[in-house]
Amino acid sequence: MRYLSWLVTLPVALLAVSFAVSNLEPVSLGLWPLPFRVEAPAFTLVLVTLVLGFLQGALVAWLGQHGHRKAERQHQARADRLQRELDTLKAQPAVPPAPAAPARAMVTSAPRS
Numbered sequence: 001m002r003y004l005s006w007l008v009t010l011p012v013a014l015l016a017v018s019f020a021v022s023n024l025e026p027v028s029l030g031l032w033p034l035p036f037r038v039e040a041p042a043f044t045l046v047l048v049t050l051v052l053g054f055l056q057g058a059l060v061a062w063l064g065q066h067g068h069r070k071a072e073r074q075h076q077a078r079a080d081r082l083q084r085e086l087d088t089l090k091a092q093p094a095v096p097p098a099p100a101a102p103a104r105a106m107v108t109s110a111p112r113s
Contacts, residue, residue: 020041020043023042023043024042024043025042026041027042027045
């Protein structure tokens with residue numbers, strides 16, 4: 001899995017560096033209702049946009065896993081409680097079962113005539 005990560009990360013990083021070197025010209029970015037404009041190299045605006053998109057996706061994934069993390073904590077708490085109960089029961093001395101009462105023999109009497 002680590003090698004697969006490097007196989008994906010390395011080409012993407014090289015592509016980002018190549019893009020940054022190729023797009024050094026300043027561009028002006030303005031958002032219509034706002035009165036100000038930002039002037040920065042083209043690669044900065046694109047890379048900042050990509051990073052913000054990545055962070056937004058990570059946040060959505062993290063929030064989507066909330067239910068699974070909550071359930072895992074509940075299961076872990078139950079497992080810990082049951083383990084403590086088991087340890088307590090193992091620490092108690094073994095009590096032999098009480099002897100059973102002897103079975104009574106059934107005596108049937110012959111019918112009287």
